[in-house]
Amino acid sequence: MAMRTRVAIVGAGPAGLLLSHLLEAEGVESVVLETRTQEYVEARIRAGILEQSTVDLLVQNGLGDRLLAEGDPHRGIHLQWPQERHHLDFVDLIGRTVTVYGQTEVQKDLGQAREAAGQPILYGIGDTGVHDVESDHPYVTFTDADGKRRRLDADVVVGCDGSFGPSRGAVPPAARQTWERTYPYAWLGVLAAVAPSTDELIYARHPDGFALHSMRSADVSRFYLQVPAGTDIAAWPDDRIWEALSTRLNLDGWELATGAITEKSVLPMRSFVQQPMRHGRLFLAGDAAHIVPPTGAKGLNLAVADVALLAPALAGLLVRGDHRAADAYSDTALRRVWRCTHFSWWMTTMLHTGDDPFDAQLQLSQLRWVAGSEAAARGLAENYAGMPIGL
Structure with a gap:
């Protein structure tokens, strides 16, 4: 059984759902595919610190009501070593804050927004494969929750499926570079x-x-x-x-x-970066392209930054026929990725004995x-x- 959409999004975590939300605002339809159940995705414990830019983006796109009501803005952090504790006040230093708001809550907010919009999200799928990304007609195959084999044709496939999904591996070894530290x-x-x-x-x-x-x-x-x-x-x-x-x-x-x-x-x-974050009509975002140790509180925020860049780039490509932002996506995103990779490594090596x-x-x-x-x-x-x- 075949389906068709403009953008096939593999992965219904925060990156995938936020991308579908931003694409809809740009007039681009999408279908989201997820191997886990909705209950599992919404319950898994992950990051809890949102950067100022992440908060601003969610609020600006109508996703911040509960975040603003229940999130806990923090002016900074405490650094400690034996017998000493020092407060770093981010507001005094740079005029920006962070907000404590769990990824589980972000996931729920995104899920509710997508459900209200009638967004097609297929949970509990299996045997997912990404195909023909070097052509103008990529597609994704999978087995749905009822055990039926299905195919989703698209103009673009976006891998938001983390370290172990099929998207990362759909980039041929000869076309990618990887860096890793365990x-x-x-x-x-x-x-x-x-x-x-x-x-x-x-x-x-x-x-x-x-x-x-x-x-x-x-x-x-x-x-x-x-x-x-x-x-x-x-x-x-x-x-x-x-x-x-x-x-x-x-x-x-x-x-x-x-x-x-x-x-x-x-x-x-561990730290991991794969580049480029685009191969043909396949784009990678979030953990599908990069992993950072959690010391710097960057994982979720990097995923948000990726899709914030990717949504207008795909709208330019698919709606206006302007490929410039899509062509620049990988290089633009990787500048931030490597900055955050370095910061996460620096915080990790400074604090772990x-x-x-x-x-x-x-x-x-x-x-x-x-x-x-x-x-x-x-x-x-x-x-x-x-x-x-x-x-």
Whole structure:
């Protein structure tokens, strides 16, 4: 059974749904395909920090009502190492903020907007294949939720299907370059039903390993602990987690509140970039083209920036016959990708501990420099809060 659309979007995460929303505003129809169920996609725990540019884009496109009502704007972050905690105020430094608003909430907002618009989204598909992207008639094949084999013809295919979807691999090896770094540590991520013990995020370097105190709401806290790569979650019962967090976040006169842990998982840490982000009539966005370690809070924001560039580029190509922005998409997007890849690597290597005492002294020197130099603090703030999309 064949279908047809202008843009076939593979992946119904935030990148895919936001792209379909932006394309509709440009007068371009799309169909979204997703291997997972809608319930799974909306429930999976991911990022929680939105850059100023991401917030502005969502609000400007009618997606910000709940974000503005329930999101938690933060002026900055705390940097910590043993016996010292320093606040970096982004508003004072660069006049921009970040907002704590979970990716699950962004996903729900996008899903509701797409449902209200009657957007075709096919969840629970399988055996997805991307074909003929070097021609003017690319198409996607898949098995639908009822087990029927189907084909979706399109003018353009956009891969928003992450690291393990078929889109990335549809670019022939001879036509792509890849760069990858795998870190020797991972994050143990924890959700806890306890009010945050901090007003803004705490990034803590400690001899035992990095720790991060974040939050999802006034009643839910999010924590991360540096653990060795390949760590078995069973080796970290709740008591051990709270003990490690209390030790690594310890500061005289401050106390960590504890509560019931409702979710925990181990997250690998790696960097990955594939270029170009376009091959023929196939365009890549988000994790399909690049992965960053979560230390810099860039993953979701990079995906948003990608599709913010891609939507008008595809409208130019498909509606006005102007291919210039589509031709420039990969180069334009990759400038931001590599900037965020560097920032995420820098934050990661500055805060995570290893076995080399020389590296430890370099890390402390960097932290003292950032906390003590307005120019250094401004550089961190500019990267963390995010530069305007397109720069």
